[in-house]
Amino acid sequence: MIDELNEVLESFDLPYCKQGSMSIWDKYPETFITFWNNDSPDHAHYDDHRYGTAWDYSINVYSSDPATVYSLLDEVREAFENRGWTILSKGFDVASDEKSHSGRGIEVYKLEI
Amino acid sequence: MSKNRIEFNTDKISDVIERLDKAGADLEKILEEVLQEAAEEITSDTIDALAHANLPAGGKFSTGDTEDSVVTDPKVEKSGTMLEVAVGFDKSKLGAGGWLITGTPKMPPDKKLADIYTNKRFENKMMKRAKKKLEEEFEKIVGG
Numbered sequence: 001m002i003d004e005l006n007e008v009l010e011s012f013d014l015p016y017c018k019q020g021s022m023s024i025w026d027k028y029p030e031t032f033i034t035f036w037n038n039d040s041p042d043h044a045h046y047d048d049h050r051y052g053t054a055w056d057y058s059i060n061v062y063s064s065d066p067a068t069v070y071s072l073l074d075e076v077r078e079a080f081e082n083r084g085w086t087i088l089s090k091g092f093d094v095a096s097d098e099k100s101h102s103g104r105g106i107e108v109y110k111l112e113i
Numbered sequence: 114m115s116k117n118r119i120e121f122n123t124d125k126i127s128d129v130i131e132r133l134d135k136a137g138a139d140l141e142k143i144l145e146e147v148l149q150e151a152a153e154e155i156t157s158d159t160i161d162a163l164a165h166a167n168l169p170a171g172g173k174f175s176t177g178d179t180e181d182s183v184v185t186d187p188k189v190e191k192s193g194t195m196l197e198v199a200v201g202f203d204k205s206k207l208g209a210g211g212w213l214i215t216g217t218p219k220m221p222p223d224k225k226l227a228d229i230y231t232n233k234r235f236e237n238k239m240m241k242r243a244k245k246k247l248e249e250e251f252e253k254i255v256g257g
Contacts, residue, residue: 020221034218038231056233095212097219
């Protein structure tokens with residue numbers, strides 16, 4: 001599933017990385033995306049075998065332009081929905097290390113059988 | 114005042130709610146108690162997570178304002194036909210609670226807090242507990 005996640009994020013031609021992976025000395029790019037795997041529990045178990053994985057990621061968009069944060073997040077949401085992921089909200093604010101940037105995130109879910 | 118909320122998806126416990134309703138139980142009172150219990154557990158887990166030794170940035174964000182912003186007296190309130198209770202961090206106060214839950218590009222989410230507020234497994238655990246409590250209430254009523 002990480003391959004599919006990478007494909008979707010790469011399609012935006014923007015820097016992207018795992019949430020928390022930038023060093024304290026890194027300069028924020030103008031606009032970028034981060035991701036975090038919240039969980040990936042087994043979907044079910046039959047006869048002691050696991051059946052399916054319920055992938056749960058947070059995808060966050062950061063930008064120095066607040067309007068871009070909103071519009072890009074909508075595009076990200078659509079891109080994941082087009083690949084069969086489920087997203088249940090239009091997003092939530094996420095904290096930024098830098099006063100120059102703001103961020104918003106969504107949670108994306110996909111059941112892999 | 115903006116705080117975190119937990120919502121119980123009653124679809125998952127609708128069968129036991131229906132049985133309780135048919136048995137003449139004071140459904141609102143029972144659900145209020147279940148929600149209050151869940152909220153208190155979440156509060157306790159939140160405070161415990163903040164005291165955890167391995168917080169990001171050496172625990173820099175776990176003291177002072179962040180700790181003060183934890184909702185320590187969750188109270189279930191009725192809003193129309195819904196019961197709701199605010200838990201977690203009071204976003205109207207200073208503090209880094211939100212940062213710790215979602216992380217930042219330079220700080221990963223705090224595992225314990227993220228497990229409470231973003232992990233579906235925690236929510237499912239709460240629902241299972243709620244269902245168990247409701248089943249116990251039902252047994253009390255039909256058991257006489």
